[in-house]
Amino acid sequence: MTFPTLTDRDRRTLRFAAVGIGLYLLIFFGWRAFGILGQKRTNYLQLRREAEGLRLRFELYDARAVRLKRLMESFQMDPAQLRPTTLVADATAALQQSAQHGGLQLGSIRETLARGSERELGTIRLEASGPVPALMTFLHRLRGLGYPLIIDSLQFAPEPTRPGNIKLSLGLILLNYEQWNEPEVPNA
């Protein structure tokens, strides 16, 4: 099979045609490819922004986790481990044990269930008497007792029957972790 010899004019025409077709294909497919790549880049940038937001959030939670650990150590308590069904009984038992260890004489103890706020599981009112150091020690140890107790009211009064002793009337609120959803502005 023989091929005709190409003249310069033929070559020039072929070059024009090849360049034209090449440019058309380049623009056609290049435009589409550029659009696809641009879309991918837009998605990627969106992901990067999302990742940056997550990174900042996790950095915030790193500090928050440290503070949470300190609080748990301070209160000797893990809120997730609290059992609401026996929480009042357990707290009362712990209060009694702490008072007796401190040399206090316990008087009446009254428990009441939640009143008003869902955040409160119940209240405990107790009376105790003893020397001032023992009373102060008892109050000081309430924080590390392992239960979410807040002192609602406190009254020191003389114990007329026992000279040197003081009578303490204490009202305590027991918080309910199960009902805890959002933070609340503190009162104290």
Next chain:
Amino acid sequence: MKRATLFDVNWVVAELRPDSFHARAGDHGVDLIVERDAERRLTPESAARIVEALNGLIRAKSWLARVKLVCALDSRGLILRPFPRPTAVPSEIARCLQLQLEGELPLPPEDLAWGWIPRPVPDGKSAAGERPEVLVAAVRKDVVVQLAAVLKPIATDLVFTPATLARLALIPAENREFSLLDLGNIQCELTVVEVGSAPSVRWLSWGVNRLTDSVGNIDPSVDSSGAEEVERLLALMPAAVRKFPLWIAGPPEVAARLVRLLAAHWGGESLPQVLVIPVGPGHTAALTGLAQILARNRPSAATQETPGVGAPSAVPLMELQSKLAEANEGGSRRLPSRSLLALAALFALVLLVPYLEALLFQPRLARRIAEFKKGNAQLAIIDREFSFLRYLEQNQAPHLDAAFVIAQAAPPGARVQSININRQGEVSLSGWLRDLAQVGTFRLKLIDSGFFSTVVVEDQSPTPDRQRINFRINARWKDAAEREALSLGPELINSVGTSSSTNQVLLPPGSPRPSPAGP
């Protein structure tokens, strides 16, 4: 078949003779008469005509292609020398040859335009221990520089080569020893190729004009007086030429007539032959040889054989360069467009990097974000526990601090009978003091402690026997943020100014002082 390749190089071949200029580009050619000054330089008018003619050729030939101009130079001042090929890496061969040229040639290499090609080995084999040779060609640098100044603006690449070596490419390869007579108007160039030595070139003062009239036609009287002219030509030739085949290149009719005339007086072993070259504008033996050499260097192009002649000998293109760095083997010249291509590729890469980054890193980033989102449940637990414990901490009322401040502020002899404290920060205390002044002092000290925001004496009344004053004080402690600035402890003791050992809070008589830190 000849295939046209896109962006193919447009080769333009040219030959500058002492009195004429010839050029070809594809199917187009041009012949010009040139004039030279007393120093044999081209006159400005001739240079301008050459440029104009070449531009016309390039416009007719070129479209979107690079123009390479190969210009063959006549052999005036040409030095051809064989040298042993240096045993060095190819990039260092030119430098080694330059050192040899310094010792062998009368001019320093800096004043020369020179080049080299490997010398073909007879029968393609070299004897054992025989060192391969290279053929070095050199001319004065001025010749090349002057011509380059004229031609460089036309061509993207410009190569000079000896016309003699270009003509040798037309001689069939089986002729190892031969002579080539290239006919000029008033002079002719004789090249003698012998085995074992470099081609020798000499100019003979015998031209075509001895056989033609003033307009170039064959002079009818030549046949009668031809013997005389042939005898003169033979006298100019060395005797050794008759031992080899003689090829005559030039105008076909003149060459044929000369061959016939020489045949009667030759007396050698083989009769002279005409070296057949195409007829037309720009067709000379050197240009035809150059075209063959260039066609052989293009792998896509078929070898063009001269009609009536056997397979041509493989003579590589000799490039005469004026700089050492350019005198490399094989005529492989660095194209300036490579750096542009590299720059363009780099630019394209820079443009594509953001998109490549998206393609490469998006899957990994998506995986990491999914992992982060899995940890969101853990974050909710942390939030809830933290909120709970912080609430618990912020609602721990400072009962012990309040008791401590009251104890430190109580004046000597004071008796506090009861203290009531609630979660909202209200403190109520009652007791008795010795006089009214002590009540005021007690209140002032409570205020000065900085712990309470308000201190109100609700009642201060003397007993019936006027020995003491019963009092009842209500106070309210400050907010947690304000209390944080206080230093409770030794600093507070100093601030309230209590130093007496009699300063004590008397709850029931005989009670010890409360300690804020506990036991």
